[in-house]
Amino acid sequence: MTTVDTATLEEGTKRSLNFIEQMVESDLKEGKNNGSIATRFPPEPNGYLHIGHAKAICLDFGIAQRYGGTCNLRFDDTNPVKEDVEYVDSIKEDIQWLGFQWDNLYYASDYFDQLYEFAKRLIRNGLAYVDDQSAEQIAAQKGTPTSPGTESPYRNRSVEENLDLFERMQAGAFEEGSRVLRAKIDMAHSNMHFRDPLMYRILKMHHHRTGDKWNIYPLYDFAHGQSDYIEGITHSLCTLEFEVHRPLYDWFLNHLAEAEAIRPRQIEFNRLNITYMVMSKRKMLQLVKEGRVSSWDDPRMPTLCGLRRRGYTPLSIRNFVDKIGYTKFDGIIDIGLLEHSIREHLNKIAPRVSAVLDPIRLVVENFPEGEVEWSQTEINPEDKALGTRPVPFTRELYIDRCDFMEDAPKDYFRLTPGREVRLKNAYIVQCTGSKKNDAGEVEEVYCEYIPETKSGQAEAKRKVKGTINYVSVPHSLDVEVRLYERLLSVANPAEEKNTDFMDLLNPDSLKVLPHVKIEPVVQEANALDAFQFMRVGYFCVDPDSTPDRLIFNRTVSLKDTWGKLVDKQKKG
Numbered sequence: 001m002t003t004v005d006t007a008t009l010e011e012g013t014k015r016s017l018n019f020i021e022q023m024v025e026s027d028l029k030e031g032k033n034n035g036s037i038a039t040r041f042p043p044e045p046n047g048y049l050h051i052g053h054a055k056a057i058c059l060d061f062g063i064a065q066r067y068g069g070t071c072n073l074r075f076d077d078t079n080p081v082k083e084d085v086e087y088v089d090s091i092k093e094d095i096q097w098l099g100f101q102w103d104n105l106y107y108a109s110d111y112f113d114q115l116y117e118f119a120k121r122l123i124r125n126g127l128a129y130v131d132d133q134s135a136e137q138i139a140a141q142k143g144t145p146t147s148p149g150t151e152s153p154y155r156n157r158s159v160e161e162n163l164d165l166f167e168r169m170q171a172g173a174f175e176e177g178s179r180v181l182r183a184k185i186d187m188a189h190s191n192m193h194f195r196d197p198l199m200y201r202i203l204k205m206h207h208h209r210t211g212d213k214w215n216i217y218p219l220y221d222f223a224h225g226q227s228d229y230i231e232g233i234t235h236s237l238c239t240l241e242f243e244v245h246r247p248l249y250d251w252f253l254n255h256l257a258e259a260e261a262i263r264p265r266q267i268e269f270n271r272l273n274i275t276y277m278v279m280s281k282r283k284m285l286q287l288v289k290e291g292r293v294s295s296w297d298d299p300r301m302p303t304l305c306g307l308r309r310r311g312y313t314p315l316s317i318r319n320f321v322d323k324i325g326y327t328k329f330d331g332i333i334d335i336g337l338l339e340h341s342i343r344e345h346l347n348k349i350a351p352r353v354s355a356v357l358d359p360i361r362l363v364v365e366n367f368p369e370g371e372v373e374w375s376q377t378e379i380n381p382e383d384k385a386l387g388t389r390p391v392p393f394t395r396e397l398y399i400d401r402c403d404f405m406e407d408a409p410k411d412y413f414r415l416t417p418g419r420e421v422r423l424k425n426a427y428i429v430q431c432t433g434s435k436k437n438d439a440g441e442v443e444e445v446y447c448e449y450i451p452e453t454k455s456g457q458a459e460a461k462r463k464v465k466g467t468i469n470y471v472s473v474p475h476s477l478d479v480e481v482r483l484y485e486r487l488l489s490v491a492n493p494a495e496e497k498n499t500d501f502m503d504l505l506n507p508d509s510l511k512v513l514p515h516v517k518i519e520p521v522v523q524e525a526n527a528l529d530a531f532q533f534m535r536v537g538y539f540c541v542d543p544d545s546t547p548d549r550l551i552f553n554r555t556v557s558l559k560d561t562w563g564k565l566v567d568k569q570k571k572g
């Protein structure tokens with residue numbers, strides 16, 4: 001199988017085995033399943049993948065890769081109500097973008113015939129029955145974890161009657177909701193999932209793959225384990241909420257699997273939750289439908305396509321997943337760790353450019369009008385091999401409004417009358433004054449450059465405390481910049497018990513700057529190309545850009561509180 005290059009994963013190959021890898025290794029040692037390893041990633045095609053799914057994908061494909069096994073992509077399309085081909089295509093694209101390739105592509109609906117036969121076998125063995133009660137009646141009979149449920153009056157039907165009714169359910173003889181097929185297990189079982197769980201329900205729906213063939217559809221508990229079994233999956237990895245389903249998963253297979261066949265083993269791990277993020281397809285769909293974000297790939301979304309458009313790289317996501325690891329308890333991960341991971345990668349690969357978000361003019365009074373001085377400047381000091389780019393210096397420059405102050409305190413190291421500052425990769429300049437408009441806002445700042453202080457020459461002779469960046473006015477491009485903040489205004493929405501998550505959205509999660517000035521090298525950039533705007537943050541080219549109108553999305557700011565925390569811990 002084609003897989004990620006783990007050599008490029010930061011600590012990927014060095015870390016110790018996680019508990020799932022340890023279980024797989026002990027299965028291999030015991031010679032289970034003749035040493036074969038087969039996993040699957042089983043998304044329901046009812047939405048776009050989010051970063052939580054990336055955690056499952058890295059595990060499913062990663063285990064197969066590490067132990068020379070296979071990993072299938074299986075669409076769990078057993079519920080025709082919510083599923084769509086659009087989702088199928090996006091899921092495939094996102095898995096490949098992360099750097100993985102499935103060995104086989106399957107759909108749970110491929111197994112509908114076989115599941116139907118399995119169900120009839122359980123009926124014939126007296127282990128399943130058709131119940132004529134409504135969903136409400138069945139729910140009312142469930143009992144509680146501490147008190148037994150009540151047996152259905154239809155529980156003891158004959159095998160013949162059950163078979164006949166089940167076949168007629170499929171033939172379309174009954175209304176939706178009028179009957180279900182249930183496993184006949186134990187209405188007093190301490191595990192509620194054993195209290196005669198539902199296996200099939202009537203749904204007279206068109207299915208995106210099987211059309212109108214089926215009038216009944218299997219439920220998760222009856223479909224998932226059997227699908228794993230049919231595919232010869234050895235390790236069925238899923239999230240912790242399925243731990244309580246595992247005995248039932250095994251119960252069905254105990255009654256259906258051939259003795260010598262490969263028996264899948266379900267292993268659960270913790271779901272990924274990240275602070276300030278919404279991690280559920282249902283909630284993401286609501287955000288899109290109600291127009292609170294522009295689309296599934298809105299850069300504020302936790303979807304993989306949203307993160308991609310935001311400027312996240314596949315490697316940064318895989319490194320992040322590798323760092324957080326897999327455990328047996330649910331928690332919530334600080335978003336700072338995800339941001340740290342993308343900063344770390346972009347620091348290595350993103351070309352540096354100068355951009356001025358809130359521009360004002362700086363006139364270099366002693367620099368000749370009309371003259372242009374080009375200097376070669378490193379594209380990325382972290383990667384000398386990238387070479388240099390030409391940067392123009394002229395009499396009229398743009399600087400950021402926040403880099404000038406009229407009456408500055410002593411510890412202000414940027415531009416203020418009478419003091420000196422370095423213009424990044426150019427000269428030291430001395431501020432001589434400024435001009436205001438009628439509204440009292442600074443409109444233009446004036447300075448004189450000191451020719452012998454050109455960067456790279458004689459720098460040691462003259463020291464200044466501050467450096468600011470600039471863009472040459474006649475060479476500048478005018479671009480749009482979209483600044484993204486966290487989508488939620490609270491870290492952990494699960495803690496806000498009585499509040500709908502829609503009321504927890506950060507109202508300032510998007511700020512658009514329509515006239516940012518940037519140096520001319522970015523003109524040739526392609527969609528999703530990443531840049532570091534020096535002193536500001538990492539940005540990427542939004543796919544909505546046109547050659548006349550470039551749009552940049554802020555991936556993340558430069559400030560790395562997480563990295564600082566880690567450094568401090570290392571030192572302390």
Ligand code: ATP
Pocket residue numbers: 041042043044045051052053055056237238239270271272273279280281282
């Ligand atoms: P959602 O609740 O967002 O709809 P889901 O669990 O219903 O998610 P599926 O399409 O059924 O989504 O998931 C496919 C696989 O991805 C499953 O094995 C599931 O356990 C895993 N998965 C889903 N969400 C997460 C998450 N937040 N962290 C880790 N794995 C996840």
Ligand code: MG
Pocket residue numbers: 044
């Ligand atoms: Mg689901």
